[in-house]
Amino acid sequence: MTDLTDLGVAAIRDGVRDGSFSAREVAEGFIANVSAATALNAFLVETPDHALAAADAADAARAAGETLKPLAGVPIGMKDLFCTNGVPTTAASRILEGFTPPYESTVSANLWKAGAGMLGKLNLDQFAMGSSNETSAFGNVISPWRRNTGDTAPLAPGGSSGGSSSAIAARLCPAATGTDTGGSIRQPAAFTGISGIKPTYGRCSRWGTIAFASSLDQAGPMARDVRDCAIMLEAMAGFDAKDATSLDLPVPAWEAGLSGDLKGKRVGIPKEYRVDAMPPEIEALWQQGIEWLKDAGAEIVEVSLPHTKYALPAYYIIAPAEASSNLARYDGVRYGLRDLPEGAGLQDMYAATRAAGFGDEVKRRIMIGTYVLSAGFYDAYFTQASKVRTLIARDFEQAWAKCDVLLTPTAPSAAFALGEKSSDPIAMYLNDVFTVPSSLAGLPAMSVPGGLDGQGLPLGLQIIGKALDEQSVLNAGLAIEQRAGFTARAERWW
Amino acid sequence: MPVDIATVRKIASLARIAITEEDAARIAPELDNIMGWIEQLGEVDCTGVQPMTAVIPNHLRLRDDVVNADPLTGGGIRDAVLANAPQAEHGFFTVPKVIE
Numbered sequence: 001m002t003d004l005t006d007l008g009v010a011a012i013r014d015g016v017r018d019g020s021f022s023a024r025e026v027a028e029g030f031i032a033n034v035s036a037a038t039a040l041n042a043f044l045v046e047t048p049d050h051a052l053a054a055a056d057a058a059d060a061a062r063a064a065g066e067t068l069k070p071l072a073g074v075p076i077g078m079k080d081l082f083c084t085n086g087v088p089t090t091a092a093s094r095i096l097e098g099f100t101p102p103y104e105s106t107v108s109a110n111l112w113k114a115g116a117g118m119l120g121k122l123n124l125d126q127f128a129m130g131s132s133n134e135t136s137a138f139g140n141v142i143s144p145w146r147r148n149t150g151d152t153a154p155l156a157p158g159g160s161s162g163g164s165s166s167a168i169a170a171r172l173c174p175a176a177t178g179t180d181t182g183g184s185i186r187q188p189a190a191f192t193g194i195s196g197i198k199p200t201y202g203r204c205s206r207w208g209t210i211a212f213a214s215s216l217d218q219a220g221p222m223a224r225d226v227r228d229c230a231i232m233l234e235a236m237a238g239f240d241a242k243d244a245t246s247l248d249l250p251v252p253a254w255e256a257g258l259s260g261d262l263k264g265k266r267v268g269i270p271k272e273y274r275v276d277a278m279p280p281e282i283e284a285l286w287q288q289g290i291e292w293l294k295d296a297g298a299e300i301v302e303v304s305l306p307h308t309k310y311a312l313p314a315y316y317i318i319a320p321a322e323a324s325s326n327l328a329r330y331d332g333v334r335y336g337l338r339d340l341p342e343g344a345g346l347q348d349m350y351a352a353t354r355a356a357g358f359g360d361e362v363k364r365r366i367m368i369g370t371y372v373l374s375a376g377f378y379d380a381y382f383t384q385a386s387k388v389r390t391l392i393a394r395d396f397e398q399a400w401a402k403c404d405v406l407l408t409p410t411a412p413s414a415a416f417a418l419g420e421k422s423s424d425p426i427a428m429y430l431n432d433v434f435t436v437p438s439s440l441a442g443l444p445a446m447s448v449p450g451g452l453d454g455q456g457l458p459l460g461l462q463i464i465g466k467a468l469d470e471q472s473v474l475n476a477g478l479a480i481e482q483r484a485g486f487t488a489r490a491e492r493w494w
Numbered sequence: 495m496p497v498d499i500a501t502v503r504k505i506a507s508l509a510r511i512a513i514t515e516e517d518a519a520r521i522a523p524e525l526d527n528i529m530g531w532i533e534q535l536g537e538v539d540c541t542g543v544q545p546m547t548a549v550i551p552n553h554l555r556l557r558d559d560v561v562n563a564d565p566l567t568g569g570g571i572r573d574a575v576l577a578n579a580p581q582a583e584h585g586f587f588t589v590p591k592v593i594e
Contacts, residue, residue: 102574103566201549215549242567244554313532324509331510333587338580346592351512363511367521368528370509371497381532386545388538393546425524426531442549467550 004029005171009074009228010255012174016058016073023055023062023073027117030075034119034172039494040142042157042167044080045088046120051075054117069115071235077167077176080121081128082108082219083208087118091210092126092136095357096336105208106240107177107219114235119173122163126359127327128184128212131431133162134422135361143192143415144170144490148456152493153417155457158188164222165192169490175223175232179209181216182315183411183435186447189222190410190460193449193488195477196222197229200467201442202247204233205240213322214245216315216439226448226478230254233470249468257471260479263297267476268403272308273434275412281453282409289407289450289461289480296479301402305395310388311437312429317372317385318440323362324369330357364425393441400466405476408434410447410460434462444470448477449486458488497526 004026007015016023031048058072083089083101090096104112112118126135133141133156143157143166157166161178165188168176178185180198189196197220204219211217221232234254240246269290274283290300332338332353339352358366372381399406412433421428438445444467447460461480465473499515502522506513513521562568576582581589 099578102571102577202552241555241557242564245548245550245552247550247552248555307538310535310538313535316528316532317535328510332580333589334575335578336580340590344590346590347510348512349590350510351507354510355512358511364521364524364528366509366511367502367505367525370505371501371525371529374505374508380536383545384535384538384540386547387540387543388535389546390543391538391540393549425528440549 005033007174008224009071009175009231012074013071013231016062017068019062023058024052026073027051027055027075030119030173037170037172037494040144040166040170041139042123042141042163042170042172043077043120044090044092044123044138044163047087047118051117051119054112054115058115070231071111072115074115074175075117075119075173076111077120077122077164077173078108078118079124079161079164079177079179081124081179081210082177083210084108084118084121087121089121089210091128092124092138093357093359093362094137094337095330095354099335101208103208106205106242107209107236110238111177111235116235122167122176124163125160126362127210127323128160128179128181129323129361129365130159131183131187131428132156132416132418132421133159134418135359137359140418141166142418144494145192145415145457146490146493155415156191156418158191158415160184161188161222165189165194168192168194168222168224170494175221175228177219177236178222179217179219180439181212181319182439183432185220185222186435186445186460186462187411187431189447190449191415191458193458193486194222194224195226195229195446195448196220197233197446197470197473198439198444199233199237199470200247200444202245203237203470205238205243205246207240207242211326213319214326215322216319226474226481227255227258229446230258230474252471254471254474258478259475260296260482262293262476262479265298265405265472265476266403267293267298267300268303268399268406269300270303270305270308270399270406270408272305273408275433278412279453282412282459285450285459285461286407286409292480292483293407293476295483303399303402303406305399305437307388307391307395308437311392311440312433314385314388314392315436315440316368316429317381318389320365320369321373321382322369324366324373327362327366330354389440392437396441396443404466405472406464407476408462408464410434410462414453414455414457414459438464443467444473446473446477448480450480450484451486452488497529498522
């Protein structure tokens with residue numbers, strides 16, 4: 001009999017619907033995998049009861065002959081940045097230790113409404129700030145992947161959605177939520193050989209999602225293939241009056257619209273993404289991706305995005321500036337940690353609480369943000385970065401005159417070992433060089449696995465689309481998926 | 495402009511993050527390095543360019559001017575609001591004495 005935990009979202013949904021297996025069997029299989037994989041440190045909280053209750057509801061609905069919900073019987077992982085009613089939510093920070101939300105985020109509520117169940121809350125970089133999942137206050141997440149060179153060095157699952165990527169790659173859940181501020185869905189997906197899409201800014205409500213940089217934060221799904229991402233995104237997205245930047249538009253039927261036939265589509269190759277010191281294997285995979293899309297019927301055109309090199313420095317002004325403002329709410333008064341030294345006044349309590357509660361990277365970004373927003377520097381930094389952001393968005397606008405989607409590598413390297421980059425913040429920031437520009441422009445973008453490097457580690461290809469055109473992004477992703485035939489998986493050692 | 499130890503102390507104080515002298519000495523070169531890398535933005539000619547305020551054109555909505563238009567974000571949930579407070583008494587958040 002098939003191991004049910006080898007199945008993806010669509011296969012589980014269809015199998016439960018036609019009675020090939022029960023939702024409870026599926027949930028029990030994944031629950032067992034989760035509890036056997038503590039070595040990966042992917043889950044911060046396990047919620048087997050939630051998953052089982054949703055599974056039983058799906059089985060009961062089927063027994064009663066009811067129409068099953070779109071995600072009935074599908075257990076998923078929830079990044080611990082989404083507030084979940086009655087289940088501790090920490091953003092992987094000590095400052096929120098002990099916080100139990102009395103409300104449910106819109107994205108998670110949408111998923112439960114669609115019939116999904118929750119296996120647990122997934123580890124992440126603290127406040128989603130990081131590219132390797134090494135900034136969590138509750139320990140690093142370990143990638144299930146290892147190099148094929150015999151070295152067993154623990155590898156980064158990417159970040160910030162590293163718990164999500166590790167859990168999916170290790171078959172602890174068929175899909176999970178992620179959030180993407182500068183690449184936090186796409187880079188971890190690339191590092192672990194799975195797929196992930198960040199939709200257009202505003203597609204998924206930010207309500208109840210712990211804020212990092214509000215003008216960039218966007219939730220999206222991570223799963224093993226493109227179809228599963230489409231199914232998940234349909235459930236997660238939708239207008240929400242509680243988020244002022246939510247898009248008041250119907251959610252397209254992305255799954256029904258999937259087609260790997262790209263006849264008549266033009267795919268742009270941005271020449272500025274050919275960065276110095278890019279490993280030849282990534283260059284070769286990019287070329288292979290171009291061939292695959294040609295084979296799918298697309299026309300390839302070279303395009304220019306001249307302000308690409310300024311995206312990262314602009315991002316490292318805008319994101320920390322917004323973070324410094326958003327994270328001002330952690331004051332030791334309303335929720336989470338309070339550190340009140342003997343005889344301390346209110347101001348001392350704030351400073352002591354924040355010193356004890358925030359990790360180093362979070363402090364670093366709050367301080368950068370405070371600096372660039374401080375009197376005398378605001379125009380030189382924040383206003384200039386916001387203008388450069390306009391130019392970056394304009395670059396994309398001009399590219400759309402020539403093409404429908406863009407194809408690039410997702411990250412400039414395969415997964416690196418834990419500890420390898422953590423002492424050099426800028427080296428870590430550079431890992432997001434290909435993902436940040438589309439975040440700044442609010443565009444939908446996805447990563448799909450393309451192949452393995454010489455050390456047997458997954459590499460991803462990124463597709464960037466026009467605003468609101470997730471369908472073309474998914475379809476180009478599907479065309480690559482159909483041709484890449486990526487079936488490699490991490491051998492179980494945990 | 496270089497980020498020195500005095501600047502770090504000032505930023506930390508503005509950000510309400512307590513730091514020791516050793517922290518400040520460690521953080522100063524880190525931030526200086528990052529800000530030095532960010533300086534390249536100055537090269538970009540932004541004459542006549544408007545700063546971005548919204549990535550996707552969207553207009554702000556008004557909700558009905560009524561109490562509790564949405565019960566989830568409305569009032570009347572004092573106990574839920576206070577439930578996660580490190581210290582709450584008599585239906586209020588409690589903080590150290592502010593006025594001497």
